[in-house]
Amino acid sequence: MVEKKENEFRKRDLFYLVPLWFISLIAPDPYLYHKKEFKKKDIFYLAAICLAPLIWSDSHFHHLMVLAGIYAILALGLSLFMGYAGQISLGHAAFFGIGAYTTAILTTRYAVPTFLAFWASALSAALIAHLIGRPILKLKGYFLALATLGFGEIFLVIVRESTNLTGGVIGIFGIPWFSVMGFSFDTYFKQYYLTWGVVMGLFIFSKNLVRSKVGRALLAVAASEDAASSVGINVSKTKLEIFVLGAVFAGWAGSLFACIMSTASPEAFSLGFTILVVMMVILGGMGNLYGPIGGAILLTWLMDILSKYQEFSLPIYSVILILFLTFFPDGIGTRLNVRVIYLIGYWAKKKKRDEGKL
Amino acid sequence: MDLWAYIPQLLFSGVTIGAIYALVALGFVTISRASQIINFAQGEFVMLGGVITFFLLNGVRLSYPLAALIAILIVVLIGFAMHLSIIYPLRKASILILIMATLGASIFLSSTSGLIFGTLPKTLPPFSSGGPLQIGKISVSPQSLWVLLSTFMLLIFLYLLSHRTLLGKAMEASSTDPLGADLLGISRNLMVFLAFGVSAGVGAFAGILITPLFFTSFSSGTLLGLKGFIAAVLGGWGKNSGAILGGFVLGIVESLSLAFIPSGYKDGVAFVILLLILYFRPKGILGAPFIDSRRW
Amino acid sequence: MSLLSIEKITKEYDGIKALDRVSLKVEKGRIKGLIGPNGAGKSTLFHLISGVEKPDSGKIYFKEKNITSLESHERSALGIGRTFQTLQIWGNMTVVENIMAGMDRRLGGGFFSYGLWLPWIRRSEKEALKEAKEILDSLGLLGKWESMASQLPYGKQKLLEIGRALAMKPELLLLDEPASGLTLTEIDQLSEKISRTRQEGVTVFMVEHHMGMVMEIADEIGVLHNGKLIAEGTPATVKKNPRVIDAYLTRRNRKPDA
Numbered sequence: 001m002v003e004k005k006e007n008e009f010r011k012r013d014l015f016y017l018v019p020l021w022f023i024s025l026i027a028p029d030p031y032l033y034h035k036k037e038f039k040k041k042d043i044f045y046l047a048a049i050c051l052a053p054l055i056w057s058d059s060h061f062h063h064l065m066v067l068a069g070i071y072a073i074l075a076l077g078l079s080l081f082m083g084y085a086g087q088i089s090l091g092h093a094a095f096f097g098i099g100a101y102t103t104a105i106l107t108t109r110y111a112v113p114t115f116l117a118f119w120a121s122a123l124s125a126a127l128i129a130h131l132i133g134r135p136i137l138k139l140k141g142y143f144l145a146l147a148t149l150g151f152g153e154i155f156l157v158i159v160r161e162s163t164n165l166t167g168g169v170i171g172i173f174g175i176p177w178f179s180v181m182g183f184s185f186d187t188y189f190k191q192y193y194l195t196w197g198v199v200m201g202l203f204i205f206s207k208n209l210v211r212s213k214v215g216r217a218l219l220a221v222a223a224s225e226d227a228a229s230s231v232g233i234n235v236s237k238t239k240l241e242i243f244v245l246g247a248v249f250a251g252w253a254g255s256l257f258a259c260i261m262s263t264a265s266p267e268a269f270s271l272g273f274t275i276l277v278v279m280m281v282i283l284g285g286m287g288n289l290y291g292p293i294g295g296a297i298l299l300t301w302l303m304d305i306l307s308k309y310q311e312f313s314l315p316i317y318s319v320i321l322i323l324f325l326t327f328f329p330d331g332i333g334t335r336l337n338v339r340v341i342y343l344i345g346y347w348a349k350k351k352k353r354d355e356g357k358l
Numbered sequence: 359m360d361l362w363a364y365i366p367q368l369l370f371s372g373v374t375i376g377a378i379y380a381l382v383a384l385g386f387v388t389i390s391r392a393s394q395i396i397n398f399a400q401g402e403f404v405m406l407g408g409v410i411t412f413f414l415l416n417g418v419r420l421s422y423p424l425a426a427l428i429a430i431l432i433v434v435l436i437g438f439a440m441h442l443s444i445i446y447p448l449r450k451a452s453i454l455i456l457i458m459a460t461l462g463a464s465i466f467l468s469s470t471s472g473l474i475f476g477t478l479p480k481t482l483p484p485f486s487s488g489g490p491l492q493i494g495k496i497s498v499s500p501q502s503l504w505v506l507l508s509t510f511m512l513l514i515f516l517y518l519l520s521h522r523t524l525l526g527k528a529m530e531a532s533s534t535d536p537l538g539a540d541l542l543g544i545s546r547n548l549m550v551f552l553a554f555g556v557s558a559g560v561g562a563f564a565g566i567l568i569t570p571l572f573f574t575s576f577s578s579g580t581l582l583g584l585k586g587f588i589a590a591v592l593g594g595w596g597k598n599s600g601a602i603l604g605g606f607v608l609g610i611v612e613s614l615s616l617a618f619i620p621s622g623y624k625d626g627v628a629f630v631i632l633l634l635i636l637y638f639r640p641k642g643i644l645g646a647p648f649i650d651s652r653r654w
Numbered sequence: 655m656s657l658l659s660i661e662k663i664t665k666e667y668d669g670i671k672a673l674d675r676v677s678l679k680v681e682k683g684r685i686k687g688l689i690g691p692n693g694a695g696k697s698t699l700f701h702l703i704s705g706v707e708k709p710d711s712g713k714i715y716f717k718e719k720n721i722t723s724l725e726s727h728e729r730s731a732l733g734i735g736r737t738f739q740t741l742q743i744w745g746n747m748t749v750v751e752n753i754m755a756g757m758d759r760r761l762g763g764g765f766f767s768y769g770l771w772l773p774w775i776r777r778s779e780k781e782a783l784k785e786a787k788e789i790l791d792s793l794g795l796l797g798k799w800e801s802m803a804s805q806l807p808y809g810k811q812k813l814l815e816i817g818r819a820l821a822m823k824p825e826l827l828l829l830d831e832p833a834s835g836l837t838l839t840e841i842d843q844l845s846e847k848i849s850r851t852r853q854e855g856v857t858v859f860m861v862e863h864h865m866g867m868v869m870e871i872a873d874e875i876g877v878l879h880n881g882k883l884i885a886e887g888t889p890a891t892v893k894k895n896p897r898v899i900d901a902y903l904t905r906r907n908r909k910p911d912a
Binding site for chain 1: 396443444447448451452454455458459461462466469470472473580584587588591620623625626629630632633636637640
């Protein structure tokens with residue numbers, strides 16, 4: 001009698017274990033976040049990203065994913081600063097804006113090719129980040145959050161008021177499509193591969209940084225600045241460097257954004273936008289690089305769904321935000337994995353108990 | 359120079375708006391002293407005070423004083439609700455999560471207000487009728503005097519509350535030494551809960567004062583809240599007196615800046631002051647008592 | 655030439671002199687201990703040496719170079735390693751990464767080299783990993799090299815901190831209360847390891863409360879009390895010094911005067 005029960009249990013086990021095994025192949029594993037090498041899963045993700053627009057050829061889907069890609073670049077840079085180095089930045093939208101406006105001004109007024117403007121955007125973002133980074137990064141915690149917030153607001157005010165340079169509240173129109181050597185990215189389909197190509201490239205770059213001496217220095221600074229100094233890590237230089245890198249990523253994202261939306265206006269870079277981007281980093285889980293990308297996709301998709309509700313979209317959005325923060329402060333992936341496994345295990349046990357009673 | 363003629367006028371309006379900033383700053387400091395949390399939704403309390411009063415006055419047709427009173431009560435209830443639904447569940451979360459949660463609450467309150475009460479800017483009638491008075495070169499609207507007077511009276515009221523009543527003393531104790539107060543049986547959670555109510559009430563009061571002078575709309579809370587916070591940091595973070603001083607200083611400086619820079623940049627002045635203060639003297643003008651980072 | 659030379663260091667906090675014109679020297683290749691009742695200023699002295707704080711007056715010389723105005727990481731770069739009384743290991747990294755981060759200063763390269771994972775980086779990282787594992791092996795921590803540092807038991811975490819400081823290949827190792835919180839067996843192992851580092855050419859300067867351990871392994875001991883150095887010499891002489899006995903047995907509150 002006992003043997004039969006065991007056999008039955010094993011068969012049922014397989015039924016639950018196979019999908020679990022499959023999920024574990026593709027889902028990022030929060031318990032192994034500290035293993036920073038490239039994994040086999042990454043090939044699956046790469047393939048998924050390359051093939052997705054071919055599978056779903058809906059133009060709206062492409063448009064959404066292009067936006068998600070841009071936000072992913074932004075979130076990736078920010079997550080290096082916040083997730084790894086442990087700092088807080090509530091003004092990152094400003095660097096996004098700097099990138100967008102640099103590209104906008106250069107391409108519309110000075111006929112600079114978009115490819116060059118792309119790099120110029122990164123440069124301008126880096127310069128400004130370097131300038132304000134030095135004094136601001138001396139602060140910690142709430143004060144740092146507040147200072148970055150202040151910087152973001154100042155940027156907005158300057159943009160709104162300098163009508164000659166930035167077109168004021170209306171913004172700049174007519175930014176050309178992004179093009180490289182005559183090949184112009186004018187459809188959402190092409191733009192998808194452009195943005196996600198950049199995402200992949202920057203992801204690999206970031207991953208390399210994170211699994212090397214640089215990543216260790218960042219984590220060290222986050223965990224204990226005194227200890228980091230004691231082993232020779234220049235804490236303020238490290239913080240500044242990663243702040244500038246995050247700004248560069250944001251600048252690139254802004255540049256692509258300008259080329260894709262064809263306009264640059266101040267409303268796109270407000271505090272609300274910063275909150276959205278920070279949420280992407282938090283929701284994905286700080287301390288890993290898949291998180292911000294996943295968070296970007298999730299939140300872009302969420303915003304799209306909510307836009308159907310018109311004036312209700314913001315209230316619903318804020319409620320969802322607060323719920324996410326309450327239930328998933330470590331990121332959605334973390335608890336979800338455990339909960340799914342727990343649920344499946346619970347269900348298996350329950351079935352076994354029912355069978356037993358029979 | 360022609361500009362200098364404006365200075366006294368600007369000074370006075372600076373003092374008026376400074377009183378409002380002082381009240382908002384006080385709201386921030388009250389919550390922060392009780393719980394080490396910075397409530398980014400503070401500005402929304404101010405906005406709601408004005409908007410709800412408008413609604414009660416014009417929609418429900420209550421008398422002005424009654425509308426104001428009920429509006430303040432409603433906002434206090436909203437403050438309590440915010441604590442129970444957001445702050446209390448997150449009491450052990452990290453700084454970042456709390457900042458984001460209060461920002462989320464700020465978005466919720468402002469967008470819901472726009473939804474329910476409409477997006478048009480609203481105004482309230484001044485407390486007393488009559489045109490502006492002329493004192494020397496300064497044109498003084500009666501409402502400004504009301505603002506100053508009411509602020510002064512509210513400050514006295516709050517002072518009496520915190521120093522003469524048992525409840526007030528308990529809140530003071532809880533914010534000065536959380537562990538000690540806890541050991542004496544003063545529930546930290548309850549104190550924070552009440553702090554939210556008090557902040558909300560003070561904010562709503564400020565909102566009612568300011569709406570007759572400037573329009574209030576669903577989105578005006580955010581900026582006002584930020585400026586109030588800047589005022590609190592400016593004056594000396596963690597002290598009531600710092601909040602009040604900072605409010606007036608910020609109001610005056612911001613107002614005076616109008617004489618020298620284009621008006622569109624006015625809002626930026628507060629943030630520049632913030633960066634300067636954080637860089638040169640993060641403890642603020644009066645200096646901050648070193649607040650214990652123990653929470654709950 | 656002394657490896658470390660402290661001259662008339664004074665540090666005040668809100669009117670209370672944590673250190674009052676303290677001068678002492680640490681000779682190369684020796685193990686020097688610093689003892690004293692609680693609140694005597696021992697940790698403050700360490701903070702001043704490693705650069706976490708700056709003295710109000712006085713000078714610090716390391717290898718005959720004036721380091722008083724240098725930043726903390728600059729001093730570490732010269733060859734000063736330390737552990738912390740409050741145990742500052744990096745719990746967000748694995749055990750081996752803690753060690754590797756300790757020796758990272760010796761690796762070259764900037765953002766771009768690492769981001770693009772140039773071929774020489776690959777080699778450099780592999781060697782670093784190898785060396786870090788060797789260090790862990792000598793400390794007996796190799797078995798847990800891939801676990802998160804926060805998951806180690808307390809005694810092993812303290813060992814890890816020392817290993818991290820040693821990974822820098824410092825000439826001077828500052829140990830701030832290394833034995834605190836350890837069991838007696840662990841303290842024995844610790845004493846043995848500290849003696850071993852001396853053989854490897856590292857000078858040790860340690861603050862410690864555990865009398866047994868200090869008296870046993872230190873070549874020389876300094877005694878700090880109320881911010882002043884009241885005795886200095888071999889363990890035997892210091893033990894008998896009447897002022898030292900007085901300081902430990904008499905309950906004195908912090909007073910500026912001796």
